Amino acid sequence: MSVSADSTSADAPPAARPYDPFIAAMGAVATGVTVVATDGPTGKFAQTVSAMCSVSVNPRLVLVCINSRSPINEAIHANGTFTVNVLGSQHDHVADTFAGRPWPGKDPWDFSCGEWVPAPSGSPRIRDAVASFDCTIHQVVEAGTHQIYIGAVTDVETHSGDPLIYSAQTYAKPLPVPPSVFDDYPGSGPTYRKHTKETTK
Template identity: 50%
Template structure:
């Protein structure tokens, strides 16, 4: 595994314009977790996608300031839970902003029920989809670490509809 710094090129767009444009991109909502000698951590992540089906792999982008970034590398594995419509509160908790008047603290695993599979990383029970990954590679790019995972196990709910994030609000996918 290599953690190589990415050498940024001159930005082609204004940062504020870029953030505004990305805010108009609808994304799925995931919580990425790890557990092991480096600790148990989780973070809400919207930047997750498949890399290839042969072999099954995916990537997630985690801010370098999050303790999850270093812990996933040290633990050598991570898991991804794709949140369902009734799980927006889990997204808020692991984004560091549990709702007002809740007893849940930021980053508190007590906000939901969890299972483990092959690696021991927590997976959200009743998630719309779940992926348990061995860390295959990690690359630093700007403020984030891109974690590449070899998917050791995956599951999909036949009933849960995925939670979507768009324009700083949660929503649902609706077929045309």
């Protein structure tokens, strides 16, 4: 595990913030870490995003939530396309850079922090992302402080590796958990069917 970089001075005390049980509870949620990126006439932009999920398989749709204050919103609307890059455990510095917390010697939102290649739409794609979805805008919904983008997936790329996880202000990677055992229920535990011709009919 590695702790995300703090953008405040080591000598400055953290700013006092009123306790919010909702924020505290959400901080305990483990999420994947993605970077949403776009490129076009308005320029190249990217933003670290933890709120991402699949919406539909047919048609192929994914969802991301981006704070309305982020300058990437205007660019996505203008360009009409974006990528959703699922970060691997080696990409903690990429996550911090595009969250506005660059490591020493780097600038915030600096594309030199990773190896980027163009997706078919022209939007930037992290070359070794665990997964990358190239999208066109399917729908945009404004909700509270955020813009919800539903992207129609036009291209998918995957690579091996451990996905980066974020929880309690700390980065981590997945570890297998042995199944629970209950003495009163011999043989209990998960069962997984193999994908065979018989089971997929």
